[in-house]
Amino acid sequence: MGEALRANLRQGAIDDGAKDGQGIALQQHKDLLFNDGPQSFSKHFVEPVDGLAQTLHVHLEEYGPGGRTQKHGHVNEAAFYILDGKGYEIHDGVRYDWSAGDVAIVHMNCVHQHFNADPVKPARALVMKPKPMILFMNLMFQQTVVPRPKEPTPEGAGFVPRHFEENYNH
Numbered sequence: 001m002g003e004a005l006r007a008n009l010r011q012g013a014i015d016d017g018a019k020d021g022q023g024i025a026l027q028q029h030k031d032l033l034f035n036d037g038p039q040s041f042s043k044h045f046v047e048p049v050d051g052l053a054q055t056l057h058v059h060l061e062e063y064g065p066g067g068r069t070q071k072h073g074h075v076n077e078a079a080f081y082i083l084d085g086k087g088y089e090i091h092d093g094v095r096y097d098w099s100a101g102d103v104a105i106v107h108m109n110c111v112h113q114h115f116n117a118d119p120v121k122p123a124r125a126l127v128m129k130p131k132p133m134i135l136f137m138n139l140m141f142q143q144t145v146v147p148r149p150k151e152p153t154p155e156g157a158g159f160v161p162r163h164f165e166e167n168y169n170h
Helices: 003-015 131-136
Strands: 041-044 057-062 072-074 080-082 086-091 094-099 102-104 110-114 124-131 142-146
Touching: 057 110, 080 094, 086 102
Parallel strands: none
Antiparallel strands: 041 057, 057 124, 072 110, 072 142, 080 102, 080 124, 086 094, 086 110
16 A cells, blocks of 8 residues: 555544543544555554554454564564464574463564464454654664565465454454
8 A cells, every 4th residue: 555545534534533521532443454465464554654652552363374574674673462372582693482362572782573373364453662762762674584475375374464353353
């Protein structure tokens, strides 16, 4: 999806967001789509560019069957709450297996990569990180070591992320 279209969708979701009794915006997910791909996808609910929060970046990751992310490192920590599926992380050369209900923590300056171990089903994680605070302190550094795959896995060919899922009981 083009950045301009994504920005317009994001702005529409923010403009349409409800307000609670204290005037705090409530981010609506209905118009947000996953981006990236073809093996891993992201849907950003709160990120530094939208000004909704000063300390948190929150996004949903979906890994296609047998999919993986880019191998990268960054200064900010990240907590991945695994919503469904099974997979593993490689952090500085050490493998950590995960499944639904687990929390995977990526520590500062750790070179890491995320993998879906299931060749049939996707996996999802809710990711929370203090990226806006790190940016504010001018400490942001992120580097890709191995780029995001440009082709789907054989088992994930034709996979489309669950953009508009309504059943959240994983």
